[in-house]
Amino acid sequence: MPDDTLWRRLKGWLARDPGGAVVTPPPRDPDAGAGRVAESLRNLLDDPGIPASIRHELAADFERIQQMLDKLERGELHVAVFGRVSTGKSALGNALLGRDAFSVGVLHGTTTTAEHATLDEARHDGLVLIDTPGINELDGEARERLAFEVAEVSDLVVFVCDGDLTREELDALKTLAATQRPVLLALNKSDRYGADEKGSLLTHLRLRVAGTVHADDVIAVAARPAERQVVEVDAEGHERIHRQAPAIDVAGLRERLLAIAAQEGKTLSAINAGLHAGRLTDQVSTRIAETRRVLAARLIRHYCIAKGVAVALNPIPVADLLAAAGLDAAMVVQLSRVYGLPLTRTESGRLVAVISAQLAALMGAIWGVQLVASALKGLSAGLSVVVTAAAQGALGWYATVLIGRAAEQYLIAGKSWGEAGAKRAVADIVASLDRDSILREAREEILKRLRTRST
Template sequence: MKKAGSSFRRVLALLVAIASVLFLLFIFFATRSVLDIWDRMQLLPPTLFYTYTTIIVAFVLATIWLIWKLLKPVSTNSSHDIDNISKESVIEDIEHAEKQGMDTAQLRRELEELESRKETGTIFVALFGNVSTGKSSIIKSLLPNAEIDISVRGGSTQEISQYTWSSSSGDRLVLTDLPGRNEASGSLDELSNDEAVRAQIVIYVTDSDLSRTQFNDIKELQSFGKPLIIALNKSDRYNDEEKQLLKQRFEERIESDAQLVFVQSGGEEEVIRIDKNGVESVQVRPRKAKIEELAEAVQQEIDTQSGLLNQLRDASVFVLVKQKLDAEKVGFRQEKAAAIVKSSTRKAVMGAMASVSPGADIVVQGYLGTRMVKDLCELYNAPVKQLDIDKFLDFSQDQLKKSIPIILAVAGNGLKAFPGIGTVAGGLVHAVAYGMIFDALGKSVTKTLEQRGQLRAAPAALTFKEMLSENLESRAKLFARLVFEQREEHK
């Protein structure tokens, strides 16, 4: 073993030596070539010299730019591209969804609420943050007469509450006390997010250095481009040096115009009192509130961005409505697509029961197949030409040819499971086969439209082939039952 290890080290040392020599030779030859080229360039006329130098520099810069583009991280905020979302585009999307049968009443109310807030001229400020960070206590400090439940237990705020506050300059503000982020029930985060989006200014409250979750929350709020103030509560726990370090760390992690302010929201604190006899007792006393820095930051945002606050809030609400609409579209389209596929498949089965000859021609040229593909493309707002449909059905027929014998055999076996069928007639077998074909065809088109946003003939045909061969026996029994029931009804 020792000899083997020693031999390996000798071979490794030899390889290192050879690699070093080769590298040095490369450096020597490269240096000589560069110097040789430079000497030759000195002999060129000035015009040719500078032209050649410019070409080399341009090539190097282009290479560096290309490498930077390849290594540049992909932006994750494309879904919040505010510049491309306007009131007109959102209303147009809502109207299109209504034509398809979607219930958009809630989205309409969202836009109406936006208009209502704009008419009042009031500035809406949302307090956002994790549970027990002191959001309610801050509002209590600003509005001493407001009845707010402040509890040392996490999550004392269980619903959205609003309080009116007049700033020192006379501006009328509505402070929205949001439920604590990460409530135990897990159902309040969406409400808090939505209300934070509807506000014109967001105050994110924390009582410690930012965690990863809080940092992600702030990045999400920043993507809407509205004024954001980070309020670090319980600041009495830090001295001036520690505050400076926290502010420096904050500026390093948050690359934006967000402000960091230190506040002490008041509330109550426990103190240990020792009397003259040396007996200790625990007493609860009010803690002095220090929120002047926060009030000044809010006023500064109002004064410096008064003309932009409404625009920023409107843009954020439009993004919110668009996101909700897109999310609801997914479920609606899936449900509607399943109904279209089911209806078309049933019609194909019933039509095939009267057919006496097999044939995959219905997949390529049949009216039902073409109509189903058109309906699905219309549902997904994906314009499609008849040529594209014919191309897809042509590809699908090629995929189907090899599978027809297997499908017919499986369909026949499926029909034998039902009493009263007797010797399986050709028309019934074809009806089951058509049911399996249409079901796979419709689902493949739906999946392609969901993934690509438009009908792509080749990928959709490959998906059709995969779905056609999945769960053959169970699908054959399903459509055999349908054929059996239809046959019994028409006896």
């Protein structure tokens, strides 16, 4: 059953905060947590209760969950570099990889799409690096979208800057942090600063991002230090000028990444995968609920026609309409199958009796006079037998709609009337339906069928 075990387990694992963001408390034992999420993902992928049509419709999402499961089983940690154009994101990716995996350029906008490469040196820790395009050219909304996309594919983000943060950079940093991924801030091009200048810039940055990035995670790097003129004086006192690039310095950042990967790698991947699965589970349940509602509406209509025509052909006193429960019980048996909570014929008969009793109590006063008046409304004097029969059939139809909808509600709530009880639930349904338009439609439909029968 799609609503039970896995779904409950997954949802239990993922607690929602009031703002709607999904927050997963990191499990104490990362491996156990990752194992639990992997199992949930596997169950979601294999859940026989998910109809093929819904699987097909959400194929891309299922594919993504499969990839995340593979990644989780391989124990990889995906790290994205994010930031303004030309801050040296690609250069930093290369420096961490120890090879030129990403193109680096003086021109703005060298990287135009997200690319990823495995961090060679850290392969045993399963770090995968993702390069992204710069955020300058984008307006606020597009920047936010990119941040979400990046967050979606990464477990951890290194935000790269090359000086103080602009307002846009700070906004983007906060957007990323709000997606629940850990964010590190790398101050790149630190070769351009003297030691004091670098120290005070770091202190300033730590203050600016306090509450968003931990002070230990604000780290200076030099991914591709610019060449400098170096003057060498030989033994004879001759000066020789040549250009030399200072050493790359990403050791602090690499160490921090590896430490995070070692400590929480699997937990972070698991959280990320869990978030995805939680969203997909919600989507799948929404789609299943929609499909069920459509099926249920079709089924109720089918029984409305059957009952409406039967009553029209065999007029019975209005007061007996609710008691003529045979067809309604058959309908409820079928509805219970649509909702995956099959009821026996006896159980559904009992449910129909409960609903009918509520309807009778609710409408005792109006059931007779007002309802008949409604059913006949709009019909001219000198009614033919067929027309009055159709009006009475319409009442049978209306009673079936009410019973069907009430039973549906009871099934949707997992065979329960909820805290307020059957009386309230039935009253709400009566109030929510447009009685006159249902009766009008019923009358027309029944008349059409009676005419077809008589010709």
